[in-house]
Structures are given as C-alpha cells and as structure tokens.
Amino acid sequence: MSNFFTCVIVEDDISSSDFIKNVIAANFSEVTILSAIPSVREAERELQRLKPDFVILDINLEDGNAFTLLKELDTISFKILFVTAHNEYAVEAFKFSALDFLLKPIFPEDLIISIKKIINELQNQQYHKQLEAFFHNYGKNNDQKKLVLKNLEAVHIINLEDIIYINSDNNYSNFNLKNGRKILVSKTLKSFDERLQEQSFFRVHQSYIVNLKYVLSFDKKKDMIVLLDDISLPVAQRKRSALVDFLNR
Structure with missing residues (x-):
C-alpha cells in the first residue's frame, strides 16, 4: 500500500x-x-x-x-x-x-x-x-432499504426485509435471515437497535431485535413471540406493552 x-x-x-x-x-x-x-x-x-x-x-x-x-x-x-x-x-x-x-x-x-x-x-x-x-x-422507502454489514470475511449487503431477527452474542450481533443464512458482525445489538428502530424492527429483549413483519403470534401468558419458521423468542416484561402497541398499528 x-x-x-x-x-x-x-x-x-x-x-x-x-x-x-x-x-x-x-x-x-x-x-x-x-x-x-x-x-x-x-x-x-x-x-x-x-x-x-x-x-x-x-x-x-x-x-x-x-x-x-x-x-x-x-x-x-x-x-x-x-x-x-x-x-x-x-x-x-x-x-x-x-x-x-x-x-x-x-x-x-x-x-x-x-x-x-x-x-x-x-x-x-x-x-x-x-x-x-x-x-x-437514497430515495427509497423503508421496505427497499439495504443494510451494509462488515466482518472479517467480507462486506455483506442485505435487504432489511430479509432479516427475521438479530440476536446478541456478547459484543457481537448475529443476523438471522430468511434463507437460513447467518451473519455475525463485531458490533453490539444496541448499535443496530438505534439504526433500525424506525424500520419496523423492535427490541423485544436485551438479547433480541425482531422484524415485526414476521411476527406470527405473541403469547402474553408465556411472554413469548413466534416468528416466521416457528422461531420462538422471549419478550421482556417491560417490553410487553410497547410491543402490543406496535403490533396493533
């Protein structure tokens, strides 16, 4: 260089x-x-x-x-x-x-x-x-936006609509996509929470951000949310009310 x-x-x-x-x-x-x-x-x-x-x-x-x-x-x-x-x-x-x-x-x-x-x-x-x-x-609506993820392997460009959920792995974030693909990046979940909160994503738990488009059901008794492909994730009690509000929009 x-x-x-x-x-x-x-x-x-x-x-x-x-x-x-x-x-x-x-x-x-x-x-x-x-x-x-x-x-x-x-x-x-x-x-x-x-x-x-x-x-x-x-x-x-x-x-x-x-x-x-x-x-x-x-x-x-x-x-x-x-x-x-x-x-x-x-x-x-x-x-x-x-x-x-x-x-x-x-x-x-x-x-x-x-x-x-x-x-x-x-x-x-x-x-x-x-x-x-x-x-x-630039100039696209939310459904069409792409997100750039960088890790040691490559720079990945993914459609927001392809993300089912993101889970925290210590100081890393793991992106779980519709095609079963997973991408691990060395950024905290908090950094993506701030970036995605206006894009139909919701942090249901300190360890999970979900794409609300893929929510199939929310079991209020068990505090569990079910996503596409029957993926079940916990919902923090303090997030219950806000989650219900989002789902009712």
Missing part, C-alpha cells in the same frame, strides 16, 4: 475549502491536495483527469447536486467523504450504507478522524459495494 495519498476538494464555499486545506496541511503530510474545485461541471472533468485517491465532496454545489455528479462519472475509483448540511433523508442513507459523511459545521477533530479512516480503508476492495448500497437507499 502506498504511503502517499492524493485528494481533491469539491466545495463551492471558499472559507470551507480553505479550512479543509489547512486541516490536511497541518495533520497529514502524506496527503497531497491536487485541486480545490467549486462546481459540478469542473469536477466532472477534473476528477476523471486527476484520478485522486479520495475526494472531500460537498453535496450542494453552486451549479448542481453531488449525487448527480457521481452518477455522471464513467467510473468512481476514489473514496469519498461527503459533507452536508443537516438533511435527515440523506443522513439515513449514509448510515445504512456505512459511508463516511460529516455534517456542517465541520470541526477539525471530526475531519481528522474521517480522513484517517479513509486512509486506512483506501485499498478496501469492498468499498464500492457500500457506494452502491448508498445510491440504492
């Missing part, structure tokens, strides 16, 4: 562009900034000519949208750090696709952390799967 990396900044605000340049110059001697570009039109031409290792890309530019720019490129051979003002719709797509993004205003420490992460992952062959998932998620 190369010890030197090249970067292009695509940002139409001069003060923001200068800020990014200064942070990189002060903290990353191994990074060379090839160009700072203010527009979609110029970026489309220059990115294909310069072929940087990574791009710091503002979403809303003076002459268009960064997503339109990316779709116009023949190939995307660089990593991207997206920069955006608060936009819940875009932020949700970023989170599900495991792509890097920063919300404005940008703080130096956050930018440094993001660039370090990009440098560490530059030669990750699975990156473009994440980008593909992002474009799928």
Whole structure:
C-alpha cells in the first residue's frame, strides 16, 4: 500500500475549502491536495483527469447536486467523504450504507478522524459495494432499504426485509435471515437497535431485535413471540406493552 495519498476538494464555499486545506496541511503530510474545485461541471472533468485517491465532496454545489455528479462519472475509483448540511433523508442513507459523511459545521477533530479512516480503508476492495448500497437507499422507502454489514470475511449487503431477527452474542450481533443464512458482525445489538428502530424492527429483549413483519403470534401468558419458521423468542416484561402497541398499528 502506498504511503502517499492524493485528494481533491469539491466545495463551492471558499472559507470551507480553505479550512479543509489547512486541516490536511497541518495533520497529514502524506496527503497531497491536487485541486480545490467549486462546481459540478469542473469536477466532472477534473476528477476523471486527476484520478485522486479520495475526494472531500460537498453535496450542494453552486451549479448542481453531488449525487448527480457521481452518477455522471464513467467510473468512481476514489473514496469519498461527503459533507452536508443537516438533511435527515440523506443522513439515513449514509448510515445504512456505512459511508463516511460529516455534517456542517465541520470541526477539525471530526475531519481528522474521517480522513484517517479513509486512509486506512483506501485499498478496501469492498468499498464500492457500500457506494452502491448508498445510491440504492437514497430515495427509497423503508421496505427497499439495504443494510451494509462488515466482518472479517467480507462486506455483506442485505435487504432489511430479509432479516427475521438479530440476536446478541456478547459484543457481537448475529443476523438471522430468511434463507437460513447467518451473519455475525463485531458490533453490539444496541448499535443496530438505534439504526433500525424506525424500520419496523423492535427490541423485544436485551438479547433480541425482531422484524415485526414476521411476527406470527405473541403469547402474553408465556411472554413469548413466534416468528416466521416457528422461531420462538422471549419478550421482556417491560417490553410487553410497547410491543402490543406496535403490533396493533
């Protein structure tokens, strides 16, 4: 892996562009900034000519949208750090696709952390799967969303609707899918609970998150929920009332 990396900044605000340049110059001697570009039109031409290792890309530019720019490129051979003002719709797509993004205003420490992460992952062959998932998620409804799961074996892109339930295994989470497949990732159940709580998933127990679409029955006497394929899981007493409310919606 190369010890030197090249970067292009695509940002139409001069003060923001200068800020990014200064942070990189002060903290990353191994990074060379090839160009700072203010527009979609110029970026489309220059990115294909310069072929940087990574791009710091503002979403809303003076002459268009960064997503339109990316779709116009023949190939995307660089990593991207997206920069955006608060936009819940875009932020949700970023989170599900495991792509890097920063919300404005940008703080130096956050930018440094993001660039370090990009440098560490530059030669990750699975990156473009994440980008593909992002474009799928951006503008899609909940039923069609995809989730990117990364473990030592690979980067897995799965449909949310294929998840029956997720169970905790110490500091790991095990995804149980409709086809019988299981994917183990080194993240806690809590991290997925926060991400999936608006997507028809419900944490019925400290050890289980279930896809409510596959609930067949709830035995209130035994505090057990039955899912697709006759999978029975316990329901914590403190979750009973909220679960019933969800099922009655």
